Amino acid sequence: MAEVQFRFRDDEPVADPGVTVDAFGDQTNAAAVRLEPGDDARDLLPHLARIKLVEVNFPVFGDGRGYSSARILREAGYTGELRAVGELLVDQLAYMRRCGFDAFAPDSALDPADAKAAFDRYGEVYQPTTDGRAPIWAKRHAGTANG
Amino acid sequence: MYQYDTYDQAMVDTRVEEFRDQVRRRLEGHITEDQFKPLRLMNGLYLQLHAYMLRVAVPYGTLSGAQMRMLGDIADKYDRGYGHFTTRQNIQYNWIKLEEAADILADLATVEMHAIQTSGNCIRNTTSDQYAGAAADEIVDPRPYAELIRQWSTFHPEFSFLPRKFKMAVIASDTDRAAMRLHDIGIQIVKSAAGEIGAAFYVGGGMGRTPMIAPCINEFVPIDQMITYSEAALRVYNRHGRRDNKYKARIKILVHELGKDEYTRQVEAEFAHLLTQNIEPPLAELERIKGFFADPAFEVGVPDEVDRSDPDFALWVDNNCVPHKQPGYIAVTISLKPVGGIPGDATGEQIRVMADLAARYSFDELRVTHTQNIVLAHVKKADLYALWQVLDANGLSTPNLDQIGDIIACPGLDYCSLANARSIPIAQKISQRFAGREQEIGELKLKISGCINACGHHHAGHIGILGVDRKGTENYQLSLGGCEGADTSLGQITGPGFDEEGIVDAVQRATDFYLANKQDSERFLDTYRRLGMAPFKEAIYG
Amino acid sequence: MKILTGNDLKSGAVVWWDGVQWSLHVEDAVDVGDHADTILARESAARRVNAAYAIEAVRDEHGVRPGHIKERIRALGPTVRPDLTLKPADPEAGNWVI
Numbered sequence: 115m116a117e118v119q120f121r122f123r124d125d126e127p128v129a130d131p132g133v134t135v136d137a138f139g140d141q142t143n144a145a146a147v148r149l150e151p152g153d154d155a156r157d158l159l160p161h162l163a164r165i166k167l168v169e170v171n172f173p174v175f176g177d178g179r180g181y182s183s184a185r186i187l188r189e190a191g192y193t194g195e196l197r198a199v200g201e202l203l204v205d206q207l208a209y210m211r212r213c214g215f216d217a218f219a220p221d222s223a224l225d226p227a228d229a230k231a232a233f234d235r236y237g238e239v240y241q242p243t244t245d246g247r248a249p250i251w252a253k254r255h256a257g258t259a260n261g
Numbered sequence: 262m263y264q265y266d267t268y269d270q271a272m273v274d275t276r277v278e279e280f281r282d283q284v285r286r287r288l289e290g291h292i293t294e295d296q297f298k299p300l301r302l303m304n305g306l307y308l309q310l311h312a313y314m315l316r317v318a319v320p321y322g323t324l325s326g327a328q329m330r331m332l333g334d335i336a337d338k339y340d341r342g343y344g345h346f347t348t349r350q351n352i353q354y355n356w357i358k359l360e361e362a363a364d365i366l367a368d369l370a371t372v373e374m375h376a377i378q379t380s381g382n383c384i385r386n387t388t389s390d391q392y393a394g395a396a397a398d399e400i401v402d403p404r405p406y407a408e409l410i411r412q413w414s415t416f417h418p419e420f421s422f423l424p425r426k427f428k429m430a431v432i433a434s435d436t437d438r439a440a441m442r443l444h445d446i447g448i449q450i451v452k453s454a455a456g457e458i459g460a461a462f463y464v465g466g467g468m469g470r471t472p473m474i475a476p477c478i479n480e481f482v483p484i485d486q487m488i489t490y491s492e493a494a495l496r497v498y499n500r501h502g503r504r505d506n507k508y509k510a511r512i513k514i515l516v517h518e519l520g521k522d523e524y525t526r527q528v529e530a531e532f533a534h535l536l537t538q539n540i541e542p543p544l545a546e547l548e549r550i551k552g553f554f555a556d557p558a559f560e561v562g563v564p565d566e567v568d569r570s571d572p573d574f575a576l577w578v579d580n581n582c583v584p585h586k587q588p589g590y591i592a593v594t595i596s597l598k599p600v601g602g603i604p605g606d607a608t609g610e611q612i613r614v615m616a617d618l619a620a621r622y623s624f625d626e627l628r629v630t631h632t633q634n635i636v637l638a639h640v641k642k643a644d645l646y647a648l649w650q651v652l653d654a655n656g657l658s659t660p661n662l663d664q665i666g667d668i669i670a671c672p673g674l675d676y677c678s679l680a681n682a683r684s685i686p687i688a689q690k691i692s693q694r695f696a697g698r699e700q701e702i703g704e705l706k707l708k709i710s711g712c713i714n715a716c717g718h719h720h721a722g723h724i725g726i727l728g729v730d731r732k733g734t735e736n737y738q739l740s741l742g743g744c745e746g747a748d749t750s751l752g753q754i755t756g757p758g759f760d761e762e763g764i765v766d767a768v769q770r771a772t773d774f775y776l777a778n779k780q781d782s783e784r785f786l787d788t789y790r791r792l793g794m795a796p797f798k799e800a801i802y803g
Numbered sequence: 804m805k806i807l808t809g810n811d812l813k814s815g816a817v818v819w820w821d822g823v824q825w826s827l828h829v830e831d832a833v834d835v836g837d838h839a840d841t842i843l844a845r846e847s848a849a850r851r852v853n854a855a856y857a858i859e860a861v862r863d864e865h866g867v868r869p870g871h872i873k874e875r876i877r878a879l880g881p882t883v884r885p886d887l888t889l890k891p892a893d894p895e896a897g898n899w900v901i
Contacts, residue, residue: 151504176299176382178422182500185419189538203292205283205300212418225291231282236275238268240412242540243419250268250412251542254549288813290850308854310877312815341887356887358814603883674873675881683876685883733871 116199120207120218120229123195127217128167148199155183162192170215172200181213188214188244207232212243262323262626263408263553265373272415273366273375280304281363288359303421305353305379306362309678313357315365316379321389321407321431322350322629326620329627331372333612339365344612346597346605348669348718349428350388350629351379355676377415382423384414384495388430390438391594391630394554395638397586400452403433405550406460406487409542410448413488420495424502425510427495428467439631440721440745442466442475445512446494453481460487464494464524465516468715472751473513478525486532489541493532497524556587557624557639563589567642574649576700577660582645591642593623595635595652596659596667600696601689604670605633614655622648631718632669632706634662664699665707665772666692669718673711673728674735680711682728682735690765695772702772705785708743721745723786724768725752737764741771741797742789755798767801774800804834804862807842808874809855817877818852819867825852828889829878830866865899875900 118127132148133141135157146167149155158165168187170180184196197217198210204224211233242249265273280300287297301307305316317332324332332352336344339361340354347353357365369375378385387407394402410429414420420427430441433450441447447463459481466475482490498512501519516524565588569575581594595615598604607615615635619627622644623637630636640648652658661667668691671677673684687709695702708722712729719725725740736758743752759767774797775785789797806829807820818825819832820842826832835842839857846852859870869875880888882897890896 175296176422177504178382178420178424179500179504181419181422182496189534203296204286205279206422209416209418209421228282228286228291235279236272236416238271239418240272240415241417242538244538249542251546253268254266255543255545288850294847294853308810308815310873311817311880312810355881356815360813674876675883678873680873683882689883735872 116219116221117223118197118217118219119223120233122211122216125195128195130167132167132169149180149183151177151179153183155186156190158187158192159190162187162190162194165192165194167195167197168192169197169199169219172198172202175201175203175206181209184210184213184215185243204228204232208236212239212241212245212247214244262325263320263404263550269412270370270373273370273373273377276304276375276377277363277366277370280366284359284363299381299422301362303378303381303383304362304366305376306357306359307380307678309355309676310674311676312355313359313362314353314355314676315357315362315376316347316351316353317369317374317376318379318386319351319374319629320411321387321393321404322391322631323389323393323404324627324629325372326616326625326627328372328374329616329619330613331368331374333609333616335365335368336609336612338368343606343608345603345672346607346629346633346635348631348633348671348716349379349386350391350631351386352629355672380426381421382425382427383421384417384423384427384429387411387414388428388439388444388631390432390434391628391636392438392583392592392638393433393628394556395585395587395590395592396434396436397584398436399434401433401450401458402551402554403431403450405547405554406433406448406450406484407431408550408553409488409547410491413491413542420499423495423499424504425507425512427498427512429491435747437746437749440718440749442749443468443472443718443721443745444475446491447475448487450484451481458484460484460490462490462494464528465513465521467511467513468718468720469511470508470713470715471511471513472715472720473517474749474751475513476516476521478521478528484547485544486536486541489535489538490528490532492540493528493535496531496535497527501527557626559587559590559639560641561589563641564643565589567591567645571646573653573658573660574646577649577658578645580660580664581662585639587639589642591640591645593637593640593645593648594630594662595637595657596661597634597657598661598667598692599656599659600666601693603685604668604688607635611655611657614651614657618648618651632663632667634667661699663704663706665695665702665705666699667706668692669706669708669722671710671712671717673709673717677711679714680728681713681730682711682737684709684711684717684726684728687726687728687737687761687764690761691768694765694769701776703784705772706744707768718745719743720751721749722752723784723789724771726764726768729758731758735761737761739764739767739771739801741794742786744786753794755794755801757802770801771797804860804867805836805839805857806832806860806867806869807835807839807855807857808832808869808877809846809852812850812853815853819878820846820855829869832860832867868899872900
């Protein structure tokens with residue numbers, strides 16, 4: 115299991131490796147689960163209360179299904195750790211963060227300075243997600259109805 | 262037209278620096294080419310046959326004079342004195358140095374332009390009707406809706422690593438001038454019987470090796486839910502689109518394999534969920550954007566007649582100008598298809614001339630069309646002759662809109678690393694062969710692609726030509742009966758392919774047969790649809 | 804013969820392996836025999852070339868001729884813009900491609 119290189123949470127990390135989605139349903143004491151790109155994140159929704167860690171695997175950086183998995187979990191109210199693992203590139207970190215990932219365990223460690231620059235680069239965003247950042251349109255219409 | 266505020270400007274400025282940093286990391290060896298490639302592609306930078314190529318976004322095809330002038334200057338400063346306008350209403354430069362790419366982006370940013378998402382497996386530049394704001398048949402100007410989509414799709418965190426590229430088009434009239442149903446998502450802005458504005462969603466169209474006409478999956482999405490519905494359509498695609506085979510990864514394959522009904526059901530379920538997430542910009546934002554697209558200050562009471570005493574001018578007016586919603590005005594198409602020329606190419610000087618003409622005669626605004634021409638949308642009829650004289654002096658007055666010489670052609674094997682055969686020489690030979698006969702032949706949309714990816718839209722050509730590699734030599738397949746627009750249809754292949762000379766002869770046999778058999782005022786396409794493939798095939802192959 | 808081509812990483816210019824370095828001219832290309840993979844790996848890792856690959860070619864009285872039209876166009880330049888090719892003064896240059 116690759117090391118967590120970046121983590122944006124204060125709670126104690128879950129040490130257990132995530133079990134597969136199939137196994138998770140039966141192992142009622144498991145608190146960590148691992149989502150592969152083809153897994154349906156919505157299968158986890160009935161169990162969110164007992165999940166402390168979801169690892170979302172990116173076996174290749176070009177497979178973007180994990181971004182949707184992350185948002186689906188956050189939109190459903192999941193507040194535990196959401197960890198991106200696998201082939202993660204520096205230039206993907208900000209997108210992942212916006213989709214709800216708050217921990218990153220890349221197969222190959224990333225340059226810390228490059229990563230920090232990537233996380234911090236864009237001060238404004240066009241789209242709302244569950245990360246709490248106000249989209250540009252909300253700032254433009256702050257104070258107006260429906261804004 | 263739309264103007265950036267400090268937020269929009271900060272986005273493109275930040276992007277310039279991000280890309281400069283990405284190039285630095287590549288040149289210093291921190292990232293491999295495999296890792297860099299998707300990054301540069303998401304900024305429109307390809308490695309083509311001879312050099313890097315940069316594709317610059319022209320959102321919904323609309324440009325200011327200052328933006329157009331910058332495009333001309335970039336052609337001279339960083340390229341070899343010309344640019345190529347594309348079927349996606351963008352412009353691309355063929356001789357770019359990686360070391361200079363960020364500097365070009367910095368120059369573009371000074372005029373509110375960029376190359377964001379002009380390639381890559383993400384949401385590309387949204388295209389629209391080149392006569393938006395001028396067309397008499399539109400219910401609203403579609404461009405504010407396209408701008409709303411531009412902002413939503415820019416750096417979308419969930420949809421930047423889709424199974425494949427994703428192209429959207431927005432129109433707002435029943436006459437489709439943007440090939441809307443041949444897009445991944447085509448949106449037609451519509452008005453309900455109650456007078457409410459909404460968006461009809463057509464999903465799963467496309468060209469490429471498996472051309473499909475998009476079915477309508479929702480005839481009326483309320484306009485204040487358009488972004489949410491788009492997000493739902495994209496999320497279903499991002500999760501379930503095929504990733505095992507790049508040739509089956511476009512959304513058209515997903516819609517086809519799931520079936521329209523099942524895909525629609527999944528989108529509607531996702532839509533219902535996303536409606537709870539408050540991701541839709543408020544109507545106030547749409548209203549803000551609409552403010553930029555208000556009608557320009559048309560003069561009233563200006564002459565509605567055109568002096569046609571110069572026959573060359575009169576011919577050009579008849580061929581290249583279309584009616585305008587405002588009396589006394591007309592919409593002008595500047596053909597970038599001179600006889601024997603390279604379709605869509607313009608020199609830096611020509612680009613600046615068009616920019617100046619826009620400033621002088623068309624409220625400082627231009628459009629790029631998906632047929633690789635330029636439109637001045639709001640020209641006073643009283644200015645038309647003066648405008649034409651300048652165009653004529655600069656090789657820009659070819660009177661051939663929608664005729665056989667107005668060919669769409671991809672760059673083909675002369676420039677493109679994906680191509681199997683050259684496209685441009687075929688276009689040049691055809692336009693030379695038929696020079697002087699365009700009027701007799703009338704409307705005939707001829708489109709040429711140099712490979713199965715169909716960037717030259719050959720499936721949608723009344724006459725389509727597809728270049729293929731046959732044992733190392735260029736070979737050309739002919740198809741007939743394609744059409745974009747309200748009556749969208751896909752061309753059918755006539756039979757065995759031809760060599761370079763043979764394909765030009767075959768096109769001539771097809772047009773000769775048409776002229777000999779047309780009834781009344783039938784266009785080529787009408788005669789083909791009436792008679793079918795068999796007699797054309799007979800005429801072509803003997 | 805087997806020759807190597809790619810693009811200069813910084814400028815994007817089409818280049819050919821001449822046995823020592825990368826040349827702009829296909830005439831300089833040398834037969835790399837069985838060493839293609841070794842040279843490609845080394846030169847790519849050193850970031851002297853981008854997207855390089857090996858192709859078949861023949862040497863005839865005019866020099867080195869790549870086996871496929873794609874690389875012949877790469878060697879010359881766009882056939883529709885002879886002024887931008889490596890042989891702008893030779894009106895017959897385009898025929899070599901076909």
